Amino acid sequence: MKKYPRTEKYDNNWVSENWMGPNPLWLLEELCEHMELKPGMKVLDMGCGKGITSVFLAKEFGVTVFANDLWISATENLKRFEEAGVAELVFPVHAEAHALPYAEGFFDAAISIDSYQYYGADETYFPCTYSKLVKTGGQFGIVVPGLTREFDKGYPDTLKEHWEGEMFSFHSKNWWRRLWEKTGIVEITACYDMEEPKEIWQPWAKWAKDNLGFNDVEFLNSDTNNDIALIVMSAIKKQTTPEV
Ligand SMILES: C[S@@+](CC[C@H](N)C(=O)[O-])C[C@H]1O[C@@H](n2cnc3c(N)ncnc32)[C@H](O)[C@@H]1O
Structure with a gap:
């Protein structure tokens, strides 16, 4: 599997105590290959969960992070940011994606790891809000x-047994590209499937089975046609944007 040298600096136990899906630091490190982050920039970490991506962004790039989440409280995340020594740079915020407390044009960058599919697959969310x-x-x-492509039913037959309602927000990279590109607001700078997605997903799946009773292991094993994907997409906001 591809190496993620920045992630290797972080304690494995700390990561697995706080991850809420496939290793968020691997996903973020991959994404950061397509982003230019510099000290002083203000970055939204949208759906940060327990905030390990926010810690990573502050430590690796010296950016100021607004660590926004819904399921995890700001008070809980503040404690983690203090313990990690980044509380001066990372601000925990508890807010729902449709009721965010930020000014328009406030951020230099908005990042979201394993979260945007929960609210952003709605056609209007990107142009009207995000x-x-x-x-x-x-x-x-x-x-x-x-998924590696779109399916008439929404999912491949192989995944039928383990398919759950919220997975209907699983789409192909071309679907995601089109969702943002057609708004005319951004230029897409990268959009691709990560290599070996199931190898990336597997450590979390095993942990989640043992610790939470989740069935991600069975879900991954049932994917005999290799249709599961982890999709990376980055974009830049254009100089002139159409009225929406
Ligand atoms: C699968 S977890 C991933 C968390 C973290 N990024 C990680 O990888 O460990 C999805 C996160 O999205 C957030 N989320 C889901 N729906 C949301 C919404 N409507 N508004 C804000 N955050 C939301 C949840 O609070 C949750 O922490």
């Missing part, structure tokens, strides 16, 4: 679980 948070010339980056 894109407004970032300034002109600013950057967007997401990594989402998905």
